[in-house]
Every structure is written in structure tokens, then in C-alpha cells.
Amino acid sequence: MLIQCAKCGRKIEKQQSYESQGSLFCEDCYMDILSPPKACDPWAVHSAQTFLKGKDKLSTLTPLQLSIVNYIKKKEGATLEEMIENLSLTEEELRREFAVLRHMEILRGTKKEGKVVYIFYPS
Numbered sequence: 001m002l003i004q005c006a007k008c009g010r011k012i013e014k015q016q017s018y019e020s021q022g023s024l025f026c027e028d029c030y031m032d033i034l035s036p037p038k039a040c041d042p043w044a045v046h047s048a049q050t051f052l053k054g055k056d057k058l059s060t061l062t063p064l065q066l067s068i069v070n071y072i073k074k075k076e077g078a079t080l081e082e083m084i085e086n087l088s089l090t091e092e093e094l095r096r097e098f099a100v101l102r103h104m105e106i107l108r109g110t111k112k113e114g115k116v117v118y119i120f121y122p123s
């Protein structure tokens, strides 16, 4: 007797299927369910965001991150080029800090007149 895998839809022999939470799966899908691939660690991200919720968010920043945030606050949005010039940072440094600040939901990029402008989250 053939059954259909509940995940990928492949037809498989019932004897070769695996049961999990009331559904039948092929071997591949069953292995996936048992040990899902870890792309990143969603729990770490989640707890970091929960921990950082509220006004204390900015107090956890490094002086470098703070100077970027303050500059953007003052200018109400700034491009990468502008900050490289005015904060005397390299593009690499800025991109690295932005990755962190974006992750913390403090800054985000938006498009303005064809340029990427960094602004406060979620303004």
C-alpha cells in the first residue's frame, strides 16, 4: 500500500514510512523533523531582542555605535558616504556596525532618491 509523505508529498510504501505527531513521512522528511537544519540560532536572536526592548537599548551600545546613532539622529537619516566622510570611519567599519544596529532594531536602511539612507527604527 502506498501512502503520501505529509511533508514532501512523495509516494512511499507504508512499511517504509515514519510516523510523527499523527502524520506519515518519508525517511528524508522524518530525519528533517527530528533534526531540523540550523541556519542560525533563532532563540539567541529572540532573547537578545526581548532583553533589549525598551529604553535601555541604547545604553548597551559601544561608543562607536553611539556616535553613528547620534549622527543619524542629528541628521534625521544619513548615507554611508556621508558618514564615512564625517565620522572618519571606513566603509567596512560602518557596515559591520550597521549589521549589529540593524539586528538590535535600532537602525534600518531605506531608499531615498535612489540612495540608501540609514534612519532610526522604526521612524
Ligand SMILES: [Zn+2]
Pocket (backbone or CB within 6 Å): 005, 006, 007, 008, 009, 010, 025, 026, 027, 028, 029, 030
Ligand atoms: Zn517526504
